[in-house]
Amino acid sequence: MLQGSEELRFCKARRTAIEGEFSHLNPEQRRAVLATEGPLLLLAGAGSGKTTVLINRVANLMKYGRGSDCDEVPGWVTAEDLAFLEDYAAHPTEEGRARAEQLCKVDPAVPWSILAITFTNKAAGELKDRLERMLGPSANDIWASTFHSACSRILRRDIDKLGYDTSFTIYDSADAERVVKDAMKDLRMDEKAFPPKSILGYISRAKDAMKLARDYAEECAKSGDYRLQRIAQVYTEYEKRLKAANALDFDDLILRTVLLLRQDEEVRTYYQRKFRYVLVDEYQDTNNLQYQLASTLAGGYENFCVVGDDDQSIYRFRGATIENILSFENQYHGCRTIRLEQNYRSTQNILEASNAVIRNNQGRKGKELWTDQGAGDKVQVYTAMNQDDEAQYVAAQILAGFSEGCRWKDFAILYRMNAQSRELEMAMKRNGVPYRIIGGTRFFDRAEVKDMLAYLCVVNNPGDDLRLQRIINNPPRGIGAKTVETAQILAARNGLSLWEVVSDARRYPDLQKAAAKLGAFAELIRGLRKAAGEMPLTQFYEVLCADSGYAVALEAKDTVEDRTRLENVRELGSSIQSYLENAEEPSLSGFLDEIALYTDLDNHDPSEDCCVMMTMHSAKGLEFPVVFAVGMEEGIFPGMRAIGDEEEMEEERRLCYVAMTRAKQRLHMTCAAQRMLYGRTSANRPSRFLGEIPPERVERSGRNPLSMGYEGRLTESDWRPERETYGGGEKRPPVGGYASGRPSVGYDKGYTAPAAPKVPPVKLPGINARPPAAPLPDFQKGEMVRHKAFGKGMILSIMKMGGDALVEVAFDNVGTKKLMLKSAAQYMEKL
Numbered sequence: 001m002l003q004g005s006e007e008l009r010f011c012k013a014r015r016t017a018i019e020g021e022f023s024h025l026n027p028e029q030r031r032a033v034l035a036t037e038g039p040l041l042l043l044a045g046a047g048s049g050k051t052t053v054l055i056n057r058v059a060n061l062m063k064y065g066r067g068s069d070c071d072e073v074p075g076w077v078t079a080e081d082l083a084f085l086e087d088y089a090a091h092p093t094e095e096g097r098a099r100a101e102q103l104c105k106v107d108p109a110v111p112w113s114i115l116a117i118t119f120t121n122k123a124a125g126e127l128k129d130r131l132e133r134m135l136g137p138s139a140n141d142i143w144a145s146t147f148h149s150a151c152s153r154i155l156r157r158d159i160d161k162l163g164y165d166t167s168f169t170i171y172d173s174a175d176a177e178r179v180v181k182d183a184m185k186d187l188r189m190d191e192k193a194f195p196p197k198s199i200l201g202y203i204s205r206a207k208d209a210m211k212l213a214r215d216y217a218e219e220c221a222k223s224g225d226y227r228l229q230r231i232a233q234v235y236t237e238y239e240k241r242l243k244a245a246n247a248l249d250f251d252d253l254i255l256r257t258v259l260l261l262r263q264d265e266e267v268r269t270y271y272q273r274k275f276r277y278v279l280v281d282e283y284q285d286t287n288n289l290q291y292q293l294a295s296t297l298a299g300g301y302e303n304f305c306v307v308g309d310d311d312q313s314i315y316r317f318r319g320a321t322i323e324n325i326l327s328f329e330n331q332y333h334g335c336r337t338i339r340l341e342q343n344y345r346s347t348q349n350i351l352e353a354s355n356a357v358i359r360n361n362q363g364r365k366g367k368e369l370w371t372d373q374g375a376g377d378k379v380q381v382y383t384a385m386n387q388d389d390e391a392q393y394v395a396a397q398i399l400a401g402f403s404e405g406c407r408w409k410d411f412a413i414l415y416r417m418n419a420q421s422r423e424l425e426m427a428m429k430r431n432g433v434p435y436r437i438i439g440g441t442r443f444f445d446r447a448e449v450k451d452m453l454a455y456l457c458v459v460n461n462p463g464d465d466l467r468l469q470r471i472i473n474n475p476p477r478g479i480g481a482k483t484v485e486t487a488q489i490l491a492a493r494n495g496l497s498l499w500e501v502v503s504d505a506r507r508y509p510d511l512q513k514a515a516a517k518l519g520a521f522a523e524l525i526r527g528l529r530k531a532a533g534e535m536p537l538t539q540f541y542e543v544l545c546a547d548s549g550y551a552v553a554l555e556a557k558d559t560v561e562d563r564t565r566l567e568n569v570r571e572l573g574s575s576i577q578s579y580l581e582n583a584e585e586p587s588l589s590g591f592l593d594e595i596a597l598y599t600d601l602d603n604h605d606p607s608e609d610c611c612v613m614m615t616m617h618s619a620k621g622l623e624f625p626v627v628f629a630v631g632m633e634e635g636i637f638p639g640m641r642a643i644g645d646e647e648e649m650e651e652e653r654r655l656c657y658v659a660m661t662r663a664k665q666r667l668h669m670t671c672a673a674q675r676m677l678y679g680r681t682s683a684n685r686p687s688r689f690l691g692e693i694p695p696e697r698v699e700r701s702g703r704n705p706l707s708m709g710y711e712g713r714l715t716e717s718d719w720r721p722e723r724e725t726y727g728g729g730e731k732r733p734p735v736g737g738y739a740s741g742r743p744s745v746g747y748d749k750g751y752t753a754p755a756a757p758k759v760p761p762v763k764l765p766g767i768n769a770r771p772p773a774a775p776l777p778d779f780q781k782g783e784m785v786r787h788k789a790f791g792k793g794m795i796l797s798i799m800k801m802g803g804d805a806l807v808e809v810a811f812d813n814v815g816t817k818k819l820m821l822k823s824a825a826q827y828m829e830k831l
């Protein structure tokens with residue numbers, strides 16, 4: 001009697017608790033959270049709460065566990081169950097007892113039985129944080145990680161079964177490339193004919209198809225293709241070397257785990273028993289190996305929950321296959337599929353604009369999202385004059401938002417390619433907007449940019465020992481570290497600069513062996529110095545890229561990384577060009593000063609509140625109140641490669657959908673009538689994606705958009721970018737760039753240039769007459785000012801620099817800031 005009523009009370013309380021716990025979710029989301037057992041596919045559009053469901057699902061598993069499914073799994077207390085319990089409490093019977101006991105069985109999952117996988121370290125970190133907030137410290141024992149870190153954990157325990165030592169090392173892509181190069185040397189293969197990075201691509205694809213070197217070699221032999229056979233030889237050699245070094249590359253981590261699980265029944269059973277629940281976020285971006293891994297691990301209980309959106313699949317180029325998500329239902333019979341249709345992230349205008357864009361893709365499982373948030377602001381489309389104007393617009397909008405109470409971190413700037421960040425970074429710096437670059441290095445901190453700047457520094461002042469060291473054997477010229485060391489010792493002993501020793505190497509017996517090579521290098525620098533004195537700076541920069549050999553080292557390669565490096569090297573040319581356009585008396589040293597100045601402007605702590613900049617790819621899964629999607633131009637986004645290639649175009653459009661749907665309240669999209677990128681200027685048409693947004697969702701500003709061909713449907717040829725003009729002469733800029741795998745030396749903040757150069761600095765020839773630069777705004781040291789975004793403050797110092805000045809202001813509320821006077825003056829008034 002008493003027993004029956006206790007059970008009733010318990011079940012009622014449990015039901016109320018679960019209902020309360022997940023009352024913030026909508027019924028479909030709740031169903032996805034509570035359906036704990038069996039395979040589940042959650043397929044839904046952006047911002048519909050997929051990741052939210054995944055997190056709540058884990059919380060439910062740990063708090064209430066199995067059996068809390070609404071109506072399909074026995075054990076959940078339905079209304080009918082409650083009626084039974086009431087009856088049983090009143091009239092307990094033997095038969096009733098078994099059912100009552102069953103109903104009261106609580107079986108929460110232990111944290112280490114849950115594996116939750118996401119794509120990036122950032123997302124995995126966020127997942128852990130959110131779980132810890134919901135569940136307390138026990139959340140630490142959940143396996144919430146990326147594919148790679150889950151695999152290395154599994155392998156550390158059992159890789160000896162594959163004949164490796166458990167203390168294996170992980171090789172990153174630079175390490176892998178080095179091994180390939182060494183292997184190719186032994187195989188007498190030419191790096192030009194077989195670019196190492198492209199070989200790594202072949203190896204990676206073979207691994208994704210789960211082919212070890214032997215299988216791959218067999219396959220290539222059958223194909224009769226000589227080229228493939230050579231590549232297979234490298235793969236064989238590469239595999240052998242990694243094995244000998246007890247090392248794994250990134251693909252190996254997953255491949256070897258899958259192989260281990262397949263071959264070793266004991267290990268497989270261990271994990272299949274251990275992981276009662278396997279969950280994967282962003283499932284649309286898994287490749288074959290990742291799919292094999294996740295499905296094997298989930299193979300014991302088949303409590304396999306995958307979450308994704310086919311409209312957001314953006315990693316096809318890495319082997320991700322939409323098929324994984326589209327065929328899930330076929331692979332797992334009896335799988336539950338849940339769709340979510342309400343978007344909780346964005347306002348109606350943003351959502352409708354994004355829906356309209358993605359609707360233009362053919363190959364999709366059509367789905368539409370709705371929101372009950374108000375219309376909100378229209379999508380802001382700004383047409384800038386050029387990339388400077390675009391960056392200034394973004395900075396101005398951020399400052400305005402900040403003055404209205406937004407925090408810096410409410411803003412995200414998204415671009416298609418890393419090289420686009422330079423102008424934006426400079427605008428943020430000028431205006432005192434703290435920023436951080438996610439998943440990439442800030443432009444002037446990138447190795448290849450530092451290399452090119454080091455060349456410029458040495459040309460300007462060969463006495464700059466630190467920069468000279470950076471470039472003396474970069475690209476490799478056969479000048480070894482030992483030689484450089486000897487030269488340094490000689491320089492120190494004789495009170496000379498490194499340059500003075502190097503350029504006169506024959507005089508030193510210790511340098512005899514290397515004298516020819518050092519002599520050639522000295523000749524190169526002398527030649528460059530001469531050239532710098534004879535031609536405009538932009539043109540000189542082209543000569544530098546070519547003559548230094550930096551270009552040649554990269555020319556043959558065609559991988560994503562090298563293309564990026566090349567783009568950055570060219571992008572520094574853009575920087576020179578805009579310097580020339582703005583400086584009153586341009587000179588090489590003036591340019592280098594300006595770069596140093598910009599470095600100095602930046603004095604915030606990046607862990608603090610700041611706005612973020614990243615590529616559209618890395619923004620996946622994130623959200624921000626205000627988003628800027630910049631560079632919305634044909635040839636940039638969609639990129640050149642996609643124009644005329646329908647599949648690529650659809651992938652670009654999905655990327656556009658990802659970018660647009662990051663915005664919660666305000667979405668700005670910008671394009672420029674003229675853009676300088678990679679050191680050349682082009683006039684691009686606005687992106688077709690802008691044209692796909694219904695006009696009633698858009699508010700346009702900036703240059704007259706009608707003259708830019710926004711309205712009406714245009715044909716493919718209308719979208720081709722107009723003829724390009726190259727900065728600094730007729731010639732196409734040389735392809736430059738050099739993939740530097742070695743750690744960067746020197747050129748850090750805080751470094752002071754060596755004293756008094758012993759060689760006179762290069763004088764630049766006069767550059768085309770230009771209208772005199774605007775005079776500096778009239779502000780004085782000691783004056784009180786009010787800045788629109790930062791409030792009241794006092795000017796501590798003003799330092800003139802080129803055509804502008806660095807002004808340091810102590811603000812009452814935001815502390816001391818360094819700003820560029822011309823930009824700051826637009827927002828500042830005297831008090």
Ligand SMILES: Nc1ncnc2c1ncn2[C@@H]1O[C@H](COP(=O)(O)OP(=O)(O)OP(=O)(O)O)[C@@H](O)[C@H]1O
Nearest residue numbers: 024025026045046047048049050051052344345621
């Ligand atoms: N039921 C709900 N009620 C209110 N807000 C919700 C609800 N579900 C989700 N949200 C909020 O909506 C936003 C988007 O959720 P979430 O990031 O989980 O979406 P997603 O589907 O994973 O998006 P994406 O496709 O971009 O990865 C978040 O701010 C989340 O807190």
Ligand SMILES: [Mg+2]
Nearest residue numbers: 050051052621
């Ligand atoms: Mg998500």
